[in-house]
């Protein structure tokens with residue numbers, strides 16, 4: 478991988494500087510940050526509930542409803558991620574436990590509860606949040622909370638459609654054959670998506686079909702060997718790295734089952750893994766090693782080469798985190814570097830590179 482260093486340095490150091498997202502002072506926005514944290518925690522828990530409902534529907538042999546719950550879970554995960562990233566701009570690390578606590582009934586009951594209680598009260602709940610944050614005038618937060626409200630309304634429509642299709646509301650309409658979720662805002666589309674997301678206008682390559690990946694998310698969330706930070710990382714690694722890996726669709730190497738990495742981070746020994754699970758399993762070893770390497774980085778104990786690299790990056794881009802997203806979108810990096818940047822993003826949970834991320838890249842390139 479040594480030859481990568483030259484390519485990366487050339488590409489990075491001769492590009493114009495990038496614009497960083499605005500930063501806010503948390504003390505000026507007590508209500509806003511409190512609301513964002515409540516929403517984040519709620520979304521993390523809801524996602525877990527919906528994944529458990531998907532598993533229940535799947536066990537009952539109802540693929541369509543399993544897919545509906547998986548779409549709701551995905552939508553919640555995107556809302557949570559957007560709230561987490563905004564909280565980071567206030568220098569607040571969003572925290573929530575993956576503890577489940579959902580009472581899981583049979584699928585018909587789960588759907589009815591959701592339509593009649595869970596989602597039926599969204600307007601009351603969100604109007605309280607909107608009123609709380611409005612006086613502090615953080616326009617970005619106001620817009621994001623409004624969008625989350627609109628996404629919840631869409632979730633409600635999707636659940637009602639699902640109920641109509643099951644005949645639970647006395648109606649029997651055609652069940653949607655598939656669901657897609659916009660990775661930018663969490664909007665759920667049933668059946669064929671349009672060219673753009675109707676909510677945020679993201680183009681169709683950001684609208685992701687719902688498959689079986691919910692099985693991975695649920696396994697990770699329910700894995701007692703992983704701490705919450707590790708769970709978040711494993712999910713991001715799947716989303717950002719495993720799905721784009723060249724190994725996608727291949728059978729995992731049989732040696733993986735006996736590895737310590739798999740025993741900690743893996744999906745158990747069920748044996749009938751779907752294609753998404755195989756992609757995750759195939760990348761488990763790299764995921765575990767990257768995590769170990771990342772957590773061993775001590776910024777107060779860097780060698781000269783590492784210090785020099787970090788300094789070079791900052792002398793070119795100024796202080797603070799370095800955002801390479803515009804250059805990545807313009808296709809300026811090699812496939813190998815794109816891969817490393819995806820790994821770094823999964824590790825940190827943020828798009829911009831901190832000093833720890835920079836050292837991680839430097840050490841990975843140096844290997």
Ligand SMILES: [Zn+2]
Nearest residue numbers: 659662674677
């Ligand atoms: Zn969208």
